[in-house]
Amino acid sequence: MGRIAPLPKALLIEGATIYDPATGKTRRGDLAVKNGRLIEPEKLGAAKVERLDARGALVTHGFIDIHAHFREPGREDQESLESGSRAALAGGFTRVAVMPNTLPAIDSPEMVRSLLEKAERLPIVLYVIGAISRGREGLELAELLEMQAAGALAFSDDGNPIADGQVLRRALQYTKDVGTPIINHAEDLPLRDGGVMNQSALSTRLGLPGNPVEAEAAMVHRDLLIAQETGGRLHVPHVSTALTVDLVRRFKEAGVPITAEATPHHLGLTEEALRQFDTNAKVAPPLRTEADRQAVVRGLMDGAIDCIATDHAPHTVEEKEQDMIQAPFGMIGLESAFGLANTVLGPAGLAIEKLIDLLTVGPARALGLELTPLEPGSPAELVVLRPDETWTFTEKDIHSRSRNTPMLGMTFNGRVVATISRGSWYTCT
Ligand SMILES: [Zn+2]
Structure with a gap:
């Protein structure tokens, strides 16, 4: 069962592969989020930073x-x-x-x-x-x-x-x-x-x-x-x-x-x-x-x-x-x-x-929508994926008020492990 909580004031997503669909570019590195916006990781400061280990994960829009x-x-x-x-x-x-x-x-x-x-x-x-x-x-x-x-x-x-x-x-x-x-x-x-x-x-x-x-x-x-x-x-x-x-x-x-x-x-x-x-x-x-x-x-x-x-x-x-x-x-x-x-x-x-x-x-x-690039200053609108993780979809994964899906019990390859959006974040646990 994943949980949804207020986004930490300062968050460092570490060691990820970052794919930015707005530019089509992929790079390795860290992404820093402060007060809901992306900033340069150096500017995050040392105090009270929540860390998300994203080694092996893919971070994208x-x-x-x-x-x-x-x-x-x-x-x-x-x-x-x-x-x-x-x-x-x-x-x-x-x-x-x-x-x-x-x-x-x-x-x-x-x-x-x-x-x-x-x-x-x-x-x-x-x-x-x-x-x-x-x-x-x-x-x-x-x-x-x-x-x-x-x-x-x-x-x-x-x-x-x-x-x-x-x-x-x-x-x-x-x-x-x-x-x-x-x-x-x-x-x-x-x-x-x-x-x-x-x-x-x-x-x-x-x-x-x-x-x-x-x-x-x-x-x-x-x-x-x-x-x-x-x-x-x-x-x-x-x-x-x-x-x-x-x-x-x-x-x-x-x-x-x-x-x-x-x-x-x-x-x-x-x-x-x-x-x-x-x-x-x-x-x-x-x-x-x-x-x-x-x-x-x-x-x-x-x-x-x-x-x-x-x-x-x-x-x-x-x-x-x-x-x-x-x-x-x-x-x-x-x-x-x-x-x-x-x-x-x-x-x-x-x-x-x-x-x-x-x-x-x-x-x-x-x-006809604009995608914001994953650059300092953009609102933090991110998903963290583990494309190789195998998992079984069960009722515990459902956050909707309804349960009508024939996919319960199916095994999938590729999982959403975190989503960051408008001051909230979802983490799969
Ligand atoms: Zn229709």
């Missing part, structure tokens, strides 16, 4: 998750801003963008402002994604530019697809000049036809309604065509199929200004996780076949997909104890993200620095 569900307001029994922030720190994340499918939905400038105000006291930086449509109903556009002025960094009805192509088109047109990305949860619901898992021989054998790959790929294709036509900024979330990876790659090669993300669970798990009817493995879009999984991995390796995002989606035990048809879609993912991604991408041949880029530079680019 804190991770950025551009797709999480913190459930506040409305469902704080699943997750709150505070519990979600603790889960983030335990996963090495220092900045998180939250989706607006709360109760009520974040679909007005007032709601964006109120969430950002509440976020002031959190130990992470919180970004707000506003709804594309009023009430996330997909019919009438919300006040996009007003929400953008209030601080919304992107727009999405996540969980609900924008079924009406004209609504998506107008959203892309309105936001084109400000450059705020539109993120559409791409699933054609009539094509999904009540599917609760990937449509395949396995879904037939299990007797469960299947969700075909075309439900995702057809809508992504529509979205890409509309992005090309309007010149608006489209970000494709949680790519799950080989078809989608190819489409995104093709439109990127044609110069369409799009970005895309993949989740750790689509990188590391397949539909096989549902064989025992584990509702914790029920997600939207669903876990797919091994061929799809490999295509998503390739997409991250060759740059077709820009970044990793968790789609951390907490649900209560009671909700997930329903049957496969009734249980809600989603799994938590912040605490296991680095371990799972590194376990999959390391052996696939991705250098650890590239993986860090997919968790820092990539998401920053997708949402």
Whole structure:
């Protein structure tokens, strides 16, 4: 069980390998933190310095998750801003963008402002994604530019697809000049036809309604065509199929200004996780076949997909104890993200620095954020990793208010041992 405590006034991180994704440079040495900022180690002074032995560890910029569900307001029994922030720190994340499918939905400038105000006291930086449509109903556009002025960094009805192509088109047109990305949860619901898992021989054998790959790929294709036509900024979330990876790659090669993300669970798990009817493995879009999984991995390796995002989606035990048809879609993912991604991408041949880029530079680019370099004067926003440590993910590693993950009991290679952010630090013990 890790712990989260106030950051010591003076901290020396000793003997680390330091990778700075803002500059792409790696060096060996110490990092000193005083009053929440990086300073020259010589200027730390001798009195009362806390030391962190980082020999053999890799220190880098804190991770950025551009797709999480913190459930506040409305469902704080699943997750709150505070519990979600603790889960983030335990996963090495220092900045998180939250989706607006709360109760009520974040679909007005007032709601964006109120969430950002509440976020002031959190130990992470919180970004707000506003709804594309009023009430996330997909019919009438919300006040996009007003929400953008209030601080919304992107727009999405996540969980609900924008079924009406004209609504998506107008959203892309309105936001084109400000450059705020539109993120559409791409699933054609009539094509999904009540599917609760990937449509395949396995879904037939299990007797469960299947969700075909075309439900995702057809809508992504529509979205890409509309992005090309309007010149608006489209970000494709949680790519799950080989078809989608190819489409995104093709439109990127044609110069369409799009970005895309993949989740750790689509990188590391397949539909096989549902064989025992584990509702914790029920997600939207669903876990797919091994061929799809490999295509998503390739997409991250060759740059077709820009970044990793968790789609951390907490649900209560009671909700997930329903049957496969009734249980809600989603799994938590912040605490296991680095371990799972590194376990999959390391052996696939991705250098650890590239993986860090997919968790820092990539998401920053997708949402138009600045990364601060790891230099004296910058705020201390760090994660300390042990890329070679093998560990088993258990309930003790979960800081979220929810427990819905099929990864409990899995062994990962690569662990977050400390996270430093906004006057707090998490240490894994
Ligand atoms: Zn989604």
